[in-house]
Amino acid sequence: MSEYAAARLNMVEGQIRPNKVTDQRLVDAMLDIPREQFVPKAARGIAYVDEDLAIGKGRYLMEPMVFARMLQEVGIDETDVALDIGSGSGYSTAVLARLAATVVGIESDAELARQATESLSAVGVDNAVVITAPLTEGYPQQAPYDVIVIEGLVSEVPDGILAQLGEGGRLVAAVLGDRGVGEVKLYQRSGGVTSARTLFEAHTHPLPGFEAKPKFVF
Template sequence: MTDFALARHNMVEGQIRTNKVTDPALLDALAALPREQFVPAERRSAAYVDEDLRLAGERYMMEPMVLARLLQAAEPTRTDVALDVGCGTGYATAVLARVTATAIGLEADPALARAAGETLARLSIDNAIVVEGRLADGYPKHGPYDIVFVNGAVEEFPQALIEQLAEGGRLVGIRRTGAGPGAAMLLLKRRGAVAGRTLFEAATPYLAGFAPKPRFVF
């Protein structure tokens, strides 16, 4: 039987701290949350491996190290409102709920949204909700957001997500333009303008529906 507490400790110490993640609140959240509860039962023994974990179909749970580095780059605070785009089973939403005031998980797949909501409720995480909707549209009802976390790779960040950033808001995610590794990006909104910078490389799988369209060359 897997010792999940030990696996969680090893994840934080061996995957997260060693990759320059130093934010105390974020480290505490990762050490406290039972990641295995957000993984389908048949894959639970692999919950803490250092790779992206398939949830269902074309949907994945992001590798812990990549997730942690992106969230640290967003510089979450206890007063922030955060949007987790493509929340899957809700793990990143739960992490965000630990380090912000409110976290909203946006999910297009009804089964994943239901699973995420049930797990958050079971863990008594009461400052997070899960809503269903088209990922590219964001969720303006609870915006603008201090943090928008794109939970998977995209060819381009949808304009609607950028427009839902508050002044001083940060969008983090992976931008990929082909089969190779993508670029982890931080977009920052200041005085109504948005500027971005590259953080690191990551081979994160595409969010379903966000992969590049096939291009025909004649």
């Protein structure tokens, strides 16, 4: 077993499984995708650390446990069409591609999007594409989606993104709570109405563009 394969196994057995992640398809996907392929070369030795990992340009790969819990809670079926908002270097898109039928990743930084496309090709992902586009707008051109995942902390989920969910669709995101702590929320669309519930707390880095708008004081 290679050094990285051993690190992936340790990530799953030490971080993922002990934290209520039981979906075997998800576990297999995280064992399969080489996380080191999606980080800067200088950071490959810490690719499997149990915290958010900087990938440059102020962006991060989410902590493996938080990311895995989010994907388990959103419930991805092998026939789903998924939207990955803030795909960064492409790791999240690659994992989603092992679970869903089709994945559209959007990334606002053109260089990160290029790196993501190259890395996805390098690991044999052929059912996903990464597009350069503003993150806060989602990607309505391919809507509706069965699943939407937002890769980072947001002040709120824009209504325009929620509107891209199809009937029965689910969205998962870490949203800044009243106490200043991230709360992973699951949004579900049923009967044309979108409801939300809080799942667990998550300390993750903000996703640029989703900061809270300043309030005017008179």
